Amino acid sequence: MPDDSGNTFSMVTCNAPVNIAVIKYWGKRDEECILPINSSLSVTLHQDQLKTTTTVACSRSFQEDRIWLNGKEEDINQPRLQSCLREIRRLARKRRSDGEGGVDLAGLSHKVHICSVNNFPTAAGLASSAAGYACLGERPSNEVGVYPVALSGPFSLCSLPLLSPFSFFPVYTLARVMGVEGELSAVARQGSGSACRSMYGGFVQWIMGQREDGKDSVAQQVEPETHWPELRILVLVVSAERKPVGSTSGMQTSVETSSLLKHRSDSVVPARMKEMIDAVHRKDFAAFAELTMKDSNQFHAICLDTYPPIFYLNDVSRHIINLVHHYNQHYREARVAYTFDAGPNAVIYTLQQHVDEFLQVVKHFFPPETNGGQFVKGLPVASTTLTEELRQAIGMEPMVKGISYIISTKAGPGPCIVEEPSQHLLGSDGLPK
Ligand code: DP6
Numbered sequence: 001m002p003d004d005s006g007n008t009f010s011m012v013t014c015n016a017p018v019n020i021a022v023i024k025y026w027g028k029r030d031e032e033c034i035l036p037i038n039s040s041l042s043v044t045l046h047q048d049q050l051k052t053t054t055t056v057a058c059s060r061s062f063q064e065d066r067i068w069l070n071g072k073e074e075d076i077n078q079p080r081l082q083s084c085l086r087e088i089r090r091l092a093r094k095r096r097s098d099g100e101g102g103v104d105l106a107g108l109s110h111k112v113h114i115c116s117v118n119n120f121p122t123a124a125g126l127a128s129s130a131a132g133y134a135c136l137g138e139r140p141s142n143e144v145g146v147y148p149v150a151l152s153g154p155f156s157l158c159s160l161p162l163l164s165p166f167s168f169f170p171v172y173t174l175a176r177v178m179g180v181e182g183e184l185s186a187v188a189r190q191g192s193g194s195a196c197r198s199m200y201g202g203f204v205q206w207i208m209g210q211r212e213d214g215k216d217s218v219a220q221q222v223e224p225e226t227h228w229p230e231l232r233i234l235v236l237v238v239s240a241e242r243k244p245v246g247s248t249s250g251m252q253t254s255v256e257t258s259s260l261l262k263h264r265s266d267s268v269v270p271a272r273m274k275e276m277i278d279a280v281h282r283k284d285f286a287a288f289a290e291l292t293m294k295d296s297n298q299f300h301a302i303c304l305d306t307y308p309p310i311f312y313l314n315d316v317s318r319h320i321i322n323l324v325h326h327y328n329q330h331y332r333e334a335r336v337a338y339t340f341d342a343g344p345n346a347v348i349y350t351l352q353q354h355v356d357e358f359l360q361v362v363k364h365f366f367p368p369e370t371n372g373g374q375f376v377k378g379l380p381v382a383s384t385t386l387t388e389e390l391r392q393a394i395g396m397e398p399m400v401k402g403i404s405y406i407i408s409t410k411a412g413p414g415p416c417i418v419e420e421p422s423q424h425l426l427g428s429d430g431l432p433k
Pocket residue numbers: 020021023024025026034040134150152157158159163164165167191192193194195247248249341342
């Protein structure tokens with residue numbers, strides 16, 4: 001299509017999801033190529049609740065590459081962003097010279113404008129830029145009072161103020177606008193490691209690979225999002241005041257100082273990955289839950305073993321951990337599992353049949369602030385009454401206002417193209433609408 005000055009102009013918009021690891025990635029063997037010291041596994045969350053939308057436009061009339069994240073222009077010269085741009089352009093050139101089509105030769109020299117926004121509530125402090133900053137290396141500063149959820153996005157949403165793996169890097173959209181097809185997780189990885197797992201829906205492993213050039217360090221779908229429809233995910237956004245250490249620098253210090261991390265990557269994760277993949281294939285929730293909690297706990301033990309130590313969990317996080325164990329002990333089975341990334345927010349995995357009751361338990365032990373806002377957002381939940389027996393069995397002191405709000409979601413698909421032109425985030429002048 002033509003832009004405002006009549007030049008040829010291509011524009012593509014895509015949505016991409018967030019993922020939450022159940023076997024954590026922590027530590028790189030190559031900082032520049034972003035190659036991990038162990039494989040990891042995550043669940044891609046549904047885009048109805050958490051997604052990043054990115055529009056990329058490419059035109060002869062653009063003077064320079066530019067990027068806007070959540071309404072604010074950012075520095076396009078961030079090294080990770082530059083690596084991804086360089087790599088996509090190289091792949092586009094290769095495709096062209098191999099005679100496989102893609103963008104025409106002139107288009108290859110055109111500059112791009114990238115514009116990206118999240119659908120989750122930034123004003124409430126959740127993920128001020130989960131999707132937006134992932135590939136930019138440094139985490140955004142937090143909204144007052146709440147940590148970013150660090151969900152890992154397709155682009156690599158490193159840190160939503162709190163869950164750690166939300167990283168965004170617009171690799172998928174850039175590839176579409178440049179006519180690049182095929183395996184893209186190795187490119188997304190260069191924006192932010194955990195982001196590569198968001199290139200697929202459902203249950204996704206990031207195979208660490210062995211090669212020095214990182215060509216075999218790629219994400220792979222283990223099962224699609226339709227495999228385990230009963231699985232539910234609750235993001236518990238914890239009230240917090242301090243900004244956590246970013247995962248990029250945190251894992252660097254862990255690699256340098258923690259001998260426990262070496263033990264984890266050499267002796268724990270390889271077997272744990274196999275067990276986790278098996279639990280997912282068999283939809284064995286008890287096994288999935290135990291491995292998830294143990295892996296989160298080992299990750300935070302490594303943070304404490306790092307010198308100087310890193311503290312991502314706070315009192316609310318520890319209270320949630322106790323609550324989950326008391327709940328599971330009452331039923332003598334693992335009905336609920338927690339996992340924490342580089343911040344105090346909890347992500348809970350459970351099954352559909354336990355969601356309503358567990359949410360009542362959370363509301364009772366973390367009475368929300370009654371300021372009119374919705375405490376549970378996302379997938380609908382039914383209100384049930386908490387039995388006196390269960391309340392007594394858990395037997396903990398309630399922690400008022402410890403949790404700001406909860407997002408209820410499930411496993412979802414990978415990135416997808418938005419066909420409707422009215423959804424483009426850039427106008428025909430190439431600037432944010
Ligand atoms: C704790 O992907 O944010 O969320 O590769 O340096 O950008 P970089 O790190 P990042 O690390 C996320 C770590 C984690 C665990 C996980 O998602 O596997």
